[in-house]
Amino acid sequence: MVTTRQNYDNELTKLKQDLLNMGTCVSRAIKDSVTSLAQKDIELARQVIDGDDIIDKMQVDIEEKCMVLIARQQPMARDLRVLGTGLKITTDLERMGDHAYDIAKISLLIANQQLIKPLIDIPRMAGLAQKMVNDSLEAYVNLDIALAEQVCSADDEVDSLYQQMLRELLTYMMEDPRTISQATQLIFVARYLERIADHATNIAEWVIYLETGERVRMN
C-alpha cells in the first residue's frame, strides 16, 4: 500500500534489521562459548569474550534508535509495540550475550583441567537453548506466532535438563570432594544455559505481543 510515512517505515525496517544482526551475533556467541568449553578451545573462548563489547555496543545503538524514534515520531498502536518490544528484545539479547561471555570465562578456567565427566548434557542443553534462540529470532522476523509458542513450550525441556544436571553434579560432589571446584563451574554453565533459554522465551512472548497486542506469560 502507499504509505504516508515512508521514512518512518524505513527506520522501523532498519531497526528490525539491527535487532536481527544483534541476534545473529548473540546466537553465534552462545554456540562458540559451548564449543570452546567442550573442545577446550582457548582461542575460541577469547573470541567470545572479546566479542561481548560489540554486542553491548549494538544494544546501546538499538536503544538509542528506539528512543529517538519514540521522541520524533510519537508511535502509536503497532508502531509503538514494535519500538517497545525492540527495547525489550535488545535487553534479552544482551543478557544472553553476557551469559555466553560467562560460559567462555569458565572455558578458560577449566581448559587445562581433566574433565570430571564427559560433557553430554551440557552440549544437549546448549543445543536446545541454541535452537530456542534461533527460533525466537525467526519467529520475530516472520511474526510467526506458532513458532513463538513452540519456543515457549521448549523451555520446559531445558528446565528439566537443568534439574537433572544439578542432581547429577551434586552426586559427583558428594562422592568426591575434589570434583567440587569444577562441578560448581559446570553447574554455573548449566544455569547460564537455562537463563539463555528463559530469555529466548521472553523474546518469543514479545513476538506474540507485537503481533496480537496481548501479553502472554508462558513460563
Added chain:
Amino acid sequence: MDYKIQVSKLKLYYGDVLALKKISLNVQPNSVLALIGPSGCGKSTFLKTINRMNDLVDGVKIEGEVLIDGDNIYHPNIDVVMLRKRIGMVFQRPNPFPKSIYENIAYGPKIHGLVKKNELDDVVEKSLRDAALWDEVKDRLHTSAMGLSGGQQQRLCIARLLAVEPDVLLMDEPCSALDPISTMKIEELVTELKSNYTIIMVTHNMQQAARVSDYTAFFLNGEMVEYDETDAIFTRPQDKRTEDYITGRFG
C-alpha cells in the same frame, strides 16, 4: 453503572445525505471521550446531536435515540434551552462576546436567573478559577474579553459555560487555534474538570486524545469504526482502519 449519555442507532441526514450511520455508544459519567477521525467523517455533526444544535440546520433529519441521564433529549417535551444549558459547547475558535470579561461570565447566570445579583461576583470568580484563568485576569475583569490571548479566550469560553452549571461539556477541537502552552493548560483543565463533568472532545491531535481521554471513538465516513478504552485504542486497536489512521498511514 448508569451511563451519562446513551446513544443508540443514531442516524442523521443532511437532506438526502446520511452523515451519521447508526451510531451507538455509551458514555460513562465523569469521563473524557475523545472523538477522532478524518475531516468530514461526522465528528462535529455527532457532537451537535448531543445538545441538539443540529436542530438549527435546515433539512436535518435525525433517527435513533440520545439519552442523557436516561431521558430522551429528542422527546417533544424537552426544553431545548434548558438542554443547551446542561450540555455546554466549546468551539474550535474561541468566541467570547464583545463585552468585558466579567460580563461574559455573568451573562449566562443572569439570563437563566441562576443567582441573585449580590452572588454574581462569586460566580464569576469561581468560574474563572475553575477554568484556570482567574489569576491571569483578576485585575482586569472589566476590560474587554477581546483583549485576551487566544488561549485565554478559550478558557474564558469554558468559564462562561461553567457559570451556568452544565454537566456535560462538548468541545470541538478546542485547542486547534492555540499554542502548545495554552493547549497544555486546556488539557490540564479537562483532566481537572472531569471529576465534575462528563466531557466529549473532538481532536485531530492523536497525542492529545491519548493524553486526555479515557475512551476514544474513531469515526470514518459517518460510521463509528471502533470505540474502546483509550489505552487499548492507542496500543492495540482492533480495526485495521483505526490502526492506519492513528499511525498516520491513511492513504
